Amino acid sequence: EDQVTQSPEALRLQEGESSSLNCSYTVSGLRGLFWYRQDPGKGPEFLFTLYSAGEEKEKERLKATLTKKESFLHITAPKPEDSATYLCAVQRGSRGNDYKLSFGAGTTVTVRA
Amino acid sequence: EAQVTQNPRYLITVTGKKLTVTCSQNMNHEYMSWYRQDPGLGLRQIYYSMNVEVTDKGDVPEGYKVSRKEKRNFPLILESPSPNQTSLYFCASKTSGTDYNEQFFGPGTRLTVL
Numbered sequence: 001e002d003q004v005t006q007s008p009e010a011l012r013l014q015e016g017e018s019s020s021l022n023c024s025y026t027v028s029g030l031r032g033l034f035w036y037r038q039d040p041g042k043g044p045e046f047l048f049t050l051y052s053a054g055e056e057k058e059k060e061r062l063k064a065t066l067t068k069k070e071s072f073l074h075i076t077a078p079k080p081e082d083s084a085t086y087l088c089a090v091q092r093g094s095r096g097n098d099y100k101l102s103f104g105a106g107t108t109v110t111v112r113a
Numbered sequence: 114e115a116q117v118t119q120n121p122r123y124l125i126t127v128t129g130k131k132l133t134v135t136c137s138q139n140m141n142h143e144y145m146s147w148y149r150q151d152p153g154l155g156l157r158q159i160y161y162s163m164n165v166e167v168t169d170k171g172d173v174p175e176g177y178k179v180s181r182k183e184k185r186n187f188p189l190i191l192e193s194p195s196p197n198q199t200s201l202y203f204c205a206s207k208t209s210g211t212d213y214n215e216q217f218f219g220p221g222t223r224l225t226v227l
Contacts, residue, residue: 004155034216041220041221042220042221043117043203043205043218043219043220043221044156044203044218045218046215046216046217089156100161100171100172101146101158102158102172103148103155103156103157104155105154105155106155
């Protein structure tokens, strides 16, 4: 069974204090790893897709990286508006029409001014 | 505005009383899906649909039904709700294809079953 574990559960940062979130996964044949941002009372919002080990994606203060067993979401010099829950999800390699997606429980980031 | 809408946003009901949560998207997406989100468990996929009249089970389909008679709508039906179905439900849609890029989520429906 696919497993996605995110750590830490919660992260409190001072504005400007860079940090990293971890997403470790166990999946039979990774087709893609996805990062989403979720604000309170809203649905998740897509951030990145990573397909293979060594791949990196960047968007503003966020940078996602991927190894064979885990992914990191680096937040550089965060601002209060970066406060949100960050979700990681994996899609297993295609077997026939396998479109299932497995999510981690998320890391809630709070950035204080 | 491109969006996924869900109704109702909040619902309190009693055990055994059938209910339907509607989901509609205006992006002409082929793929639609339902998830539930519970504290500590993350999002879990209930059902998904690759296109009209094509649906398949996700990881937690027990106690739920879906139908896809029109491309834009994908209702979630609870025939006999139970307290363990109290949760936050999200509908999502995306274009066709096997990857989950750019999956758009609705605002969520908070369901309480007493």
